[in-house]
Amino acid sequence: MISFFINFYRFIKIIFKGIKDDSEFRFLLAFICLLLIGSTFFYTKFEQWSIIDAIYFSVMTMATIGYGDLVPTTTVTKIFTIIYTFLSIGAFVTFTAKIISLVIENRSDQFLRKFKKK
Numbered sequence: 001m002i003s004f005f006i007n008f009y010r011f012i013k014i015i016f017k018g019i020k021d022d023s024e025f026r027f028l029l030a031f032i033c034l035l036l037i038g039s040t041f042f043y044t045k046f047e048q049w050s051i052i053d054a055i056y057f058s059v060m061t062m063a064t065i066g067y068g069d070l071v072p073t074t075t076v077t078k079i080f081t082i083i084y085t086f087l088s089i090g091a092f093v094t095f096t097a098k099i100i101s102l103v104i105e106n107r108s109d110q111f112l113r114k115f116k117k118k
Contacts, residue, residue, distance in 0.1 A: 028095040035088050046077050062088040
């Protein structure tokens with residue numbers, strides 16, 4: 001259990017480092033937040049879903065999980081979902097790749113610091 005919290009702390013630290021030092025990371029984070037806020041608003045307005053259902057559907061679509069428990073029912077929301085899917089999957093994959101590169105960069109920096117001490 002302690003290792004979970006240590007790894008979670010490291011992950012949060014990397015996220016904050018990305019926000020502070022990396023403009024591409026900040027852009028991707030802002031874009032993903034904008035997509036989630038926009039799609040949540042859209043689905044609550046046009047599908048009359050609750051905020052929780054709308055954000056749940058948006059995140060599941062973005063992460064390509066798609067359980068199928070919620071589905072768009074009108075032509076407008078289906079078209080919106082098609083566009084949202086293309087934008088959000090690309091952003092999510094790019095954001096995930098950016099986080100992985102930051103983790104690898106952080107690990108290599110730690111390794112180099114330990115190597116230089118010896």
